[in-house]
Amino acid sequence: MAVSIIVAATENNMIGGNNQLPWRLPDDMKRFKAITTGHTVIMGRKTYDSMGKALPNRRNIIISRDAALKIEGCETANSLEDALRLSANEKEVFVIGGGQIYKQAWDKADKLYLTRVHTEKEGDTFIPEIRADEWIEESSEFHPADDKHPYACSFIIYKKK
Numbered sequence: 428m429a430v431s432i433i434v435a436a437t438e439n440n441m442i443g444g445n446n447q448l449p450w451r452l453p454d455d456m457k458r459f460k461a462i463t464t465g466h467t468v469i470m471g472r473k474t475y476d477s478m479g480k481a482l483p484n485r486r487n488i489i490i491s492r493d494a495a496l497k498i499e500g501c502e503t504a505n506s507l508e509d510a511l512r513l514s515a516n517e518k519e520v521f522v523i524g525g526g527q528i529y530k531q532a533w534d535k536a537d538k539l540y541l542t543r544v545h546t547e548k549e550g551d552t553f554i555p556e557i558r559a560d561e562w563i564e565e566s567s568e569f570h571p572a573d574d575k576h577p578y579a580c581s582f583i584i585y586k587k588k
Contacts, residue, residue, distance in 0.1 A: 429519040430511065430535050433462060435542035435580070436554050442526060444550035446477045452576050455542045459523075462540055467520040469510045469532075472496070474524040488513055490528060507531045526552035539585040546578045563588050 435455050436442045443449060467486040472493075481487040481500035488502045488510045496503050504510035507528060514520045521540075522532040533555050539562060562585040572579045 428511070428515055428517050429537045430522065430532060431519055431538040431540060432522045432529060432532055432536045433459060433540040434524065434529060434554055435544055437544045437546055437548050437550075439547045440553045440556065441548050441550040442524070442529075442554055443552040444548075446473055446525075448477075449548055449550060450544060450578060452542070452544070452578065452580060454570055454576060455580060455582075458540075458542065458582055463521050463523070467514045467517050468523045469504075469507070469514070469520060469528070470523045471525045471528040474528070475501070477525075486514075486517075507535075511535070526554070529554050537587050539583075539587075541583045541585065543581045543583055544578050545580055557585065561588055562586070 434442060435452065464484045467488060468482055469488045469490065472489055472491040475489045475498065487500060488504055489498055490504050490507060490510055492505060494505055502513060504513055522528055522536065539557070541557070565584045565586055568582045570576065570580050570582065
């Protein structure tokens with residue numbers, strides 16, 4: 428099983444604030460949907476709460492310390508390791524947040540699908556640094572800002588060295 432992280436982060440690696448995405452980038456959301464549809468997505472409970480529902484056409488696994496937690500349309504796990512065990516027969520699973528789950532998955536991940544938002548913003552949630560001695564860039568595609576996208580961004584795929 429390949430473990431992939433998919434995330435949008437600013438130049439200073441900020442991914443959110445107050446359990447919210449600090450931008451709306453329709454092309455990034457289309458990319459996220461195209462990449463994750465038909466696969467298992469693993470997320471923390473706060474990330475699930477920020478979305479408010481299970482993502483359609485995906486197997487949703489929510490990580491929570493609350494062993495009694497039941498969420499319609501989702502499976503639950505008490506740790507990232509438990510979520511990965513539930514997904515052991517999958518070809519590729521996607522870790523989709525939040526900050527603590529990304530940190531736990533960082534060293535386990537084989538691939539990183541990054542939307543680099545070309546700005547720096549303040550927030551309270553960050554991803555780890557993407558280090559050249561750990562990751563190699565496979566592809567990068569630049570998207571300029573426009574009337575629907577307040578920030579330019581790049582879609583970058585890294586693989587673990």
